[in-house]
Amino acid sequence: MIAIKKSWYILMGFCLVILLYSVSCKKDSTNATPAPNPTPSSQKYSLSINITHFFGDSLFKYNTKFINAANDTIKFNKLAYYFSNLKLTKDDGSVYAPETYFLINFDNSSTAIFQIDNIPQGTYNKFSFFVGVDSLHNHSLAQTGALDPGYGMFWSWNVGYIFNRLKGNFGAANTALTLDVGGDANLMKYDLPTSIVLTSNKVVNLKMDIKEYFQNPYAYSLKTDDSSIHDLSAPGISKLVQNSKDMFSVTSVQ
Amino acid sequence: MKNIFYITILIFIISSCKKDGAVTNPSSVDQTYTPTPYFIQYPFYWSYYPVPIPTNNPLTVEGIALGRKLFYDPILSQNNTMSCATCHNISFGFTDNGKQFSNGLHGEIGKRNAMPIFNLGWYEKYGEINHRFFWDGGVPDIESQVFGPITNPIEMNENLFNVVSKLKSNPEYPSLFKKAFGKDTITSQLLAFAIAQFERTIISYGSKYDKGILSNFANFTQEEKDGMSIYTDIYKGDCWHCHTISSHFFTDFGFHNNGIQQTFSDSGLARITRDPADMGKFKTPSLRNLVFTAPYMHDGRFKTLEEVVEFYNSQAYLGANKDPFITSDKHEAGLNLSDYEKKSLVTFLKTLSDSSFINNPQFSKQ
DSSP states (O other), X not given: OHHHHHHHHHHHHHHHHHHHHHXXXXXXXXXXXXXXXXXXXXXXXXXXXXXXXXXXXXXXXXXXXXXXXXXXXXXXXXXXXXXXXXXXXETTSOEEOOOOEEEEETTTOSEEEXXXXXXXXXXXXXXXXXXXXXXXXXXXXXXXXXXXXGGOOEETTTTEXXXXXXXXXXXXXXXXXXXXXXXXXXXXXXXXXXXXXXXXXXXXEEEEEGGGGGOSSOOOOTTTSOSEEOSTTOTHHHHHHHHGGGSEEEEEEO | OHHHHHHHHHHHHHHHTHHHHHHHOGGGSOOOOOOOBOOOOOOGGGXXXXXXXXXXXXXXXXXXXXXXXXXXXXXXSTTSOOOHHHHSBGGGTTBOTTOSSOBOTTSOBOSSOOOOOSSGGGHHHXXXXXXXXXXXXXXXXXXXXXXXXXXXXXXXXXXXXXXXXHHHTSSSHHHXXXXXXXXXXXXXXXXXXXXXXXXXXXXXXXXXXXXHHHTTXXXXXXXXXXXXXXXXXXXXXXXXXXXXXTTSSSOOSOEEOOSOOSSOSSOBTHHHHOOGGGTTBEEOOOOTTGGGSOSBSTTOOBOSHHHXXXXXXXXOOOOTTOOHHHHSHHHHTOOOOOHHHHHHHHHHHHTTOOHHHHTOTTTSOO
């Protein structure tokens, strides 16, 4: 009888231990649940974006003569712009849209290469992005990374970022040229059809054609349109922004 | 035996939770440094108008102290000779020493009168979104305002990356930034955060008028009381529609064309909004501390309060975009105030001066 009673106590004791263990360590045991085996759809890859700059069929260069549709001879000495808010869309409409801001400055390199990591595997048929800074980020300058005002791509007297900056000289008299375009209404949006089969890390090669900024639909003439744009008052801005729609194209995905 | 058994259970339970215990036990946590929170004090009549503090830049004792040091430090200018305080002198209500226009680093002359700095935080709540600071509303928040004067070629003419590198190589600033923000870094963002924190604490509510609120203006002379009546009488001064008295801020935080320009040599708010209806509109300045902030108007054209009152009395231009309270029928022939009414109005305006503010040791150079 005593022996039975003792083993009964031991049994109850073990039950208690197990019960208390399971209660007291609930958090631990949850953490200990093994992660589900990665399924193919949760694989992630990186995408490198490689932008090559052209003026028409020629590679864009500083201090080199180019001729636009309105027959202005231009020598550039500055090209800088914000590439932002990349969005990749699958056929089923699902999107991958990381918050991305890159400042492309031609001073530093003739081609812009940057990488976006952790993109879910899949086939993406639309490659969208903006040249500029969205209105949520365009009304405060105390920001970091590419939006650090130290890069000087902003207007302090009318707070906002300069989306696209082109400078140089044009014409026989080497007249100074400044085309600083910004303003919420002038965000330049691109939806480029493509096919990115992301089953491994890929590179998207983009072409930016600066000649297109000066044509289609408006043959932008530096002689008669604005050649010195420093704020939103210049009527030329709207022509440039409308022209900008054809400025980018996907040349290949590899 | 039984005791040993129970102890074993106890040890088992405790040891099984070691990981949990380690997480919750404060002594073993790698405590991250937190700066000391700071709360702005302001009088009961502004408790209806709580001042907004941006969630990404909360006020801290260390941040405010850093901002104050930066505000008075010429390290922010290109040749290390000019600080924010050069043109925003506390003795003049944080305006530029009685000057009409300010001089830049190399003597260049600006186009508008330096604005005072006090009670700025409320503009971020009641001002027009994206148009809160500067005479023309070109700046939406105090943080962004910091960059304009530093980088403007006719003001401090400095590159922000240069400022950051000067601060990084300074013997004091790296540890002060670390204390203020808990990070081993200095960026233009943190520079703006610190100065904005300091500026948000610059509050003025110690005038004779403020004391009068508490005593039903028993502390006012008869002339001051008469002046306040002129101020609030829609058939007399009618000042309060823009320079709001009910809130005790003496500004509606808005933009108006008060008829000061016959032709819009300075387009004001329209320069920012591109809206022709905004031509000639400028921010309504608070009338607090007027005695210290002469000269007056966006272009500092009036040297005295008497000139300002006479302008509204008889000289406002009536034309495009004039504010309705300037162009209404009763005003078209001017206010027609008597000499005593004009004098008493000025006397009342002087009760808005807060000498404890311009002498506040929390706001002055350390």
